[in-house]
Amino acid sequence: MTAYSAASYDAVVLAGGAAKRLGGADKPAVSVGGRALLDRVLGACRDARRTVVVGGRRTTAHPVVWAREEPPGGGPLAALDAGVRQAGAPVVLVLSADLPFLGEGTVRQLIGALAVDTAAARAREAVLLTDSDGRDQPLVAAYRTEPLRRELALLAAEHGSLSGLPLRLLTQELDFARIETDSLASFDCDTWEDISAARARIREHGTVLDEWITAVKDELGIELDVDIGVLLDLARDAAHGVARPAAPLTTFLVGYAAAKADGGPEAVAEASRKAVALAHRWAEEADQAAADTSSAVRTDADQADADASGEADAG
Numbered sequence: 001m002t003a004y005s006a007a008s009y010d011a012v013v014l015a016g017g018a019a020k021r022l023g024g025a026d027k028p029a030v031s032v033g034g035r036a037l038l039d040r041v042l043g044a045c046r047d048a049r050r051t052v053v054v055g056g057r058r059t060t061a062h063p064v065v066w067a068r069e070e071p072p073g074g075g076p077l078a079a080l081d082a083g084v085r086q087a088g089a090p091v092v093l094v095l096s097a098d099l100p101f102l103g104e105g106t107v108r109q110l111i112g113a114l115a116v117d118t119a120a121a122r123a124r125e126a127v128l129l130t131d132s133d134g135r136d137q138p139l140v141a142a143y144r145t146e147p148l149r150r151e152l153a154l155l156a157a158e159h160g161s162l163s164g165l166p167l168r169l170l171t172q173e174l175d176f177a178r179i180e181t182d183s184l185a186s187f188d189c190d191t192w193e194d195i196s197a198a199r200a201r202i203r204e205h206g207t208v209l210d211e212w213i214t215a216v217k218d219e220l221g222i223e224l225d226v227d228i229g230v231l232l233d234l235a236r237d238a239a240h241g242v243a244r245p246a247a248p249l250t251t252f253l254v255g256y257a258a259a260k261a262d263g264g265p266e267a268v269a270e271a272s273r274k275a276v277a278l279a280h281r282w283a284e285e286a287d288q289a290a291a292d293t294s295s296a297v298r299t300d301a302d303q304a305d306a307d308a309s310g311e312a313d314a315g
Contacts, residue, residue, distance in 0.1 A: 008091055009111050011048035012083030013041055014076055014139060015055030015097035016069065021191045028055060028097040030195060033202040034215045035061070037098050037189060043218060044102040045093055052086040054079040055097070061218045074163035076139065077170060081152045081162050087145055091115075096139040100198040101184035109179055110142040126176035131186040136178065138167050140186050147174060225265045230272045237276050241283030250275055 015038050019027040028038035035043075038053070039061040045051060046062055053064045067086050069078040084092060091114055093107060106129065113127040125147040129140040151173055156162050189195050202211040213226050234254065235247035242250075254275050258267035 008089060008115065009048055009093050009142065010087040010089040010091075010145075011045040011051040011093040011095065012080065012087060013038070013045070013051065013053045013064075013095050013097050014079045014083070015053050016073065016079050017055075017076075018073065022195075023192075026056075027189070029058065030189070032100045032189070032195065032198045033211050035218055037100060039218060040100050041095055041097050041102060043214065044099075044104055044107050045095065046223070047104070047107070048093060049089050050087065052083045053097075054083045061221075071163060074161075075165060076167045077152065077155065077162040077165045080148075080170075081156070084145065084149055084152065090145055092143050092145050092148060094139055094141050094143060096188060098189045099140065099185075099187070100189060101187050101201070102140065103185065106140075106181055106185045109181070110140075113177060113179060114142055114144065123175055124177050125174045126171065128171070128176055128178055129186050130178050130180050134180075136171065137186050138171055141176075143174075224268070227265065227269065227272075230269060234272050234276050234279070237279040237283070241279040241286065246279075250279070 015028040017027065019025050022030070029036050031037075032040065038058070042051060042053075042060060042062040042064065051062065051064045052067050053060070054067045054069060056068075057066050065086050067082045069075075069082040071078075080094060083094075091111060093111060095102065110127050110129065114121065114124060124144075126141055126143040129137045131137055151170055152162065154173070155165060155169055159165055184201075187194075187198070189198055202208065209228055213228060216222075217224065217226070231251055231254070235251055238246040238250040254268065254271040257271040258264075261267045261271070263270075
């Protein structure tokens with residue numbers, strides 16, 4: 001099996017379109033979890049050798065190459081053709097810009113399915129995600145670059161132009177496989193109801209911390225794998241063993257120490273280990289001090305009782 005590799009693929013993200021069901025809003029810029037939809041998609045394909053965004057230029061959280069279809073607003077096939085012209089890798093990951101829950105794991109699945117060294121895999125020209133209803137998603141897919149260019153050229157020659165052609169024409173002649181995944185990976189935001197549902201979903205208890213950490217990393221320009229469990233344990237130990245305000249202060253200092261060490265996740269883990277050990281020592285001393293105080297109080301009380309008993313006997 002050929003290993004999944006960032007150098008093995010380019011990404012093309014389609015960020016144009018009229019967004020009529022959103023009242024003409026600039027859909028790629030719509031915020032979900034404090035991050036633009038486009039930035040969320042760019043985060044999922046951050047390992048791409050090159051990422052081409054087809055659409056109007058804007059500030060993005062990750063570096064991209066810009067392209068524009070001719071004519072502007074010519075539809076997904078025209079936009080895809082403009083993006084593929086900028087791609088040079090043997091595989092192209094094709095995505096729409098409105099996938100709030102697309103993750104790096106799904107991207108690896110798609111790219112990896114074309115990298116498997118078997119006769120069947122080598123014959124595949126594309127791998128498409130299917131949604132929860134079994135519908136193909138050609139804008140959540142990986143394509144071998146040359147067959148994709150071939151089909152786009154044939155469609156352009158047959159119809160005189162790619163402008164206005166439906167996306168379904170693309171896959172009719174391609175030899176492709178399908179990957180079934182959870183409904184969230186292929187969930188796209190076409191309406192304001194979809195946007196509201198996505199915003200509510202990311203605040204659910206099981207996902208809110210991961211979403212928040214990812215948003216903060218993007219905002220600060222950090223690409224660091226964070227072990228949330230380690231940091232939460234550290235914050236708990238600092239709060240219990242020292243004082244509640246020590247929790248955020250300690251996690252800040254751990255991050256600063258890791259940065260000073262020019263390290264990645266290993267430096268964060270090592271700094272966290274040291275801080276946790278220190279918090280445990282503080283807690284042990286506090287427990288010992290409390291025990292000593294309690295013992296002293298009992299001793300004083302016993303002495304007072306003895307003195308009182310002696311006075312009573314003397315009387």
